[in-house]
Amino acid sequence: MRGYDFLDKLSLVDPAYIEAADLMPKKKTSWLKWGIAACLTLVLCTVTVFCLSARLPRLPVSLGTVGIGYGFEGYWIRDISDLKNTSPVSTDAAPSRLPVFRNPAGGYPIRDATEEYRAKMLTLSRTIEGRLVRNTEKMTETWTESDGRITPLTLLAKGSDDVEIRVDQFMTAEIWYPSRDPKGEDYPLPRTYEETYQLAVKLLKEYRDLLGFAEPQICITGGDYDKDGKQFYDISIFDATGSNTDHLLQFFCRRANFYCNTDGEPWLIRMLCTDLSDEVGNYPIITAQQAQKLLVKGHCISSCPYEMPGEKYIRKVELIYRCGIYDEYFMPYYRFYVELPEDSLPAELQDGEFSNVGAYYVPAVEEEYLAPLSTWDGRFN
Numbered sequence: 049m050r051g052y053d054f055l056d057k058l059s060l061v062d063p064a065y066i067e068a069a070d071l072m073p074k075k076k077t078s079w080l081k082w083g084i085a086a087c088l089t090l091v092l093c094t095v096t097v098f099c100l101s102a103r104l105p106r107l108p109v110s111l112g113t114v115g116i117g118y119g120f121e122g123y124w125i126r127d128i129s130d131l132k133n134t135s136p137v138s139t140d141a142a143p144s145r146l147p148v149f150r151n152p153a154g155g156y157p158i159r160d161a162t163e164e165y166r167a168k169m170l171t172l173s174r175t176i177e178g179r180l181v182r183n184t185e186k187m188t189e190t191w192t193e194s195d196g197r198i199t200p201l202t203l204l205a206k207g208s209d210d211v212e213i214r215v216d217q218f219m220t221a222e223i224w225y226p227s228r229d230p231k232g233e234d235y236p237l238p239r240t241y242e243e244t245y246q247l248a249v250k251l252l253k254e255y256r257d258l259l260g261f262a263e264p265q266i267c268i269t270g271g272d273y274d275k276d277g278k279q280f281y282d283i284s285i286f287d288a289t290g291s292n293t294d295h296l297l298q299f300f301c302r303r304a305n306f307y308c309n310t311d312g313e314p315w316l317i318r319m320l321c322t323d324l325s326d327e328v329g330n331y332p333i334i335t336a337q338q339a340q341k342l343l344v345k346g347h348c349i350s351s352c353p354y355e356m357p358g359e360k361y362i363r364k365v366e367l368i369y370r371c372g373i374y375d376e377y378f379m380p381y382y383r384f385y386v387e388l389p390e391d392s393l394p395a396e397l398q399d400g401e402f403s404n405v406g407a408y409y410v411p412a413v414e415e416e417y418l419a420p421l422s423t424w425d426g427r428f429n
Contacts, residue, residue: 103329104328104329104331104417105328105329106417106418106419107148107328107331107377107379107411107413107417107418107419108376108377108418108419109349109411109418109419119351120350120351120352120353120406121350121351121352121406121407122352122388122392122404122405122406122407123272123385123404123405123406123407124272124273124274124275124393124394124397124402124403124404125271125272125273125402125403125404125405126273126401126402126403128363128364128385128405130271130272130273130279131270131271131272131364131385131405132241132268132269132270132271132281133269133366134267134269134299134366134368135296135299135366135367135368136265136267136286136288136295136296136299137292137295137296137367138367139335139336139365139366139367139382140336141292142292142333142335142336142367142412143291143292143293143333144332144333145330145331145332145333146293146296146330146331146333146379146380146412146413147293147297147327147328147329147330147331148327148328148329148330148331148377148378148379148380148413149324149325149326149327149328149377149378149379150326150327150328150376150377150378151326151371151373151375151376151377151378152165152323152325152326153165153200153217153218153219153323153373154218154372154373154374154375154376155374155375155376158200158217158373158374160201161200161201161217165201165217166191166201166203168219168323169201169203169215169216169217169219170189170203172215172219172221172321173189173203173205173213173215173221176213176215176221176223176258176319177205177207177213179257179258179260180211180213180223180258181207181209181211182209186207186209187205187206187207187213188205188206189203189204189205190203190204190206191203191204192204200216200217200218200373201216201217202214202215202216202217203215203216210225210226210227211223211224211225212224212225212226218322218323218373219320219321219322219323220318220319220320220321220322221318221319221321222316222317222318222319223258223314223316223317223318223319224315224316225313225314225315225316228309228311228313228314228315229309229315229316230309230310230315236280237280237308237309237310238278238279238280239280239281240279240281241268241271241281244268244281244282244283245266245268247283247308247312248266248268248283248285248306249266250312251283251285251306251308251314252264252266252285255304255306255314255317258317259285259287259304259319261285261286261287261289262287262289263287263288263289264285264286264287264288265285265286265287265288266283266284266285267284267285267286267299267303268281268282268283268284269281269282269284270282273397273402275394275396275397276396277397282305283305283306283308284299284303284304284305284306285303285304285306286298286299286302286303286304287302296367296368296369296380297324297369300320300368300369300370300371301320301322301324301369301371301378302320302321302322303319303320304317304318304319304320305317305318305319305320320371322371322378324378328377331379331413331414331417332413332414332417333380333412333413333414334412334413334414334415336365336367336382339365339382339384339410339412340359340362340365340382340384340410342410342415343356343362343382343384343408343410344356344358344359347410347415348384348408348409348410349408349409350406350407350408350409351406351407352386352388352406352407352408354388354389354392354406356386356408357386357387357388357389361386361387361388362384362385362386363385363386363387363405364384364385364405365382365383365384365385366382366383367380367381367382367383367412368380368381368382368383369381370409379411379412379413380411380412380413381409381410381411381412382409382410382412383407383408383409384407384408384409384410385405385406385407386405386406386407386408387403387404387405388403388404388405388406390403390404392404392406
């Protein structure tokens with residue numbers, strides 16, 4: 049049990065037990081003896097906390113050297129309330145410490161998958177097959193080799209029931225129904241928030257066994273517009289068991305996303321099953337207010353081709369985990385939505401009704417545990 053865990057448990061002890069213990073007969077003991085013992089205990093606790101902190105490695109924030117060229121992370125909105133939170137934990141409820149994990153398969157270049165990882169991928173694929181397909185013996189499995197730099201190793205399982213399952217070495221499973229795929233012609237589909245939520249309720253009822261979540265919770269995200277003024281939402285479901293820390297990890301690293309056609313049928317289900325087995329340690333976390341001060345000073349990373357325009361342009365902040373395939377570590381960040389200049393919008397939306405908010409990220413880990421901040425190249429993960 050960690051020291052701070054012990055203190056948390058100690059605070060839960062019933063005072064009646066403490067009073068009863070106080071009434072028990074006591075042997076005469078020198079106050080000096082107890083004073084020395086208390087001092088030694090305090091020193092030991094202080095040294096222990098110091099040593100635990102000293103053992104935490106410094107974390108890199110740079111996200112690699114190769115750009116993919118998909119533009120920058122911006123959202124076209126009428127009002128910031130259009131964007132629904134993608135974090136299940138408010139910044140006011142942020143834990144004082146959060147775990148950081150080493151990405152066992154990522155970074156750049158992508159490392160070749162070991163035999164151990166191949167076994168994990170195969171187990172995940174067959175678990176999904178068993179939940180989804182009546183006759184798993186009819187599934188054929190093939191491996192797509194990685195080129196060692198960008199393309200991850202992928203296991204493809206095809207079935208006779210018009211379903212394909214892809215599992216890559218980052219433990220992301222994609223369940224694809226080719227006959228339902230709109231092929232981009234009618235996708236993404238504009239739906240209201242209420243329509244999207246009702247569809248999510250239907251999907252949860254139908255695919256609950258596939259997800260295997262103890263307490264599945266629907267989370268509708270998105271709410272931004274396209275250049276034609278159409279609004280879009282996305283459907284995510286995650287396991288809402290455990291603490292706030294569990295909720296963060298389960299949403300950003302272990303959730304399921306559903307992509308549906310005009311009939312409300314999922315043509316793609318993407319299940320994040322991120323490998324969190326290599327925990328580096330629990331790191332002290334700064335507050336959203338502290339992060340905002342760092343953002344104003346320019347201590348941030350962003351794919352936006354604009355300097356942070358100033359504190360008055362900040363519209364929203366949320367606590368997230370970044371778990372991209374090129375990240376060397378999976379770690380918490382504060383994501384700030386900042387209003388950008390009007391010329392960042394497409395010409396069709398430059399009428400004063402819409403604004404463009406860009407995402408700026410500030411590491412949530414205290415700065416003393418971070419390696420010097422490098423310049424981000426703007427690549428999406």
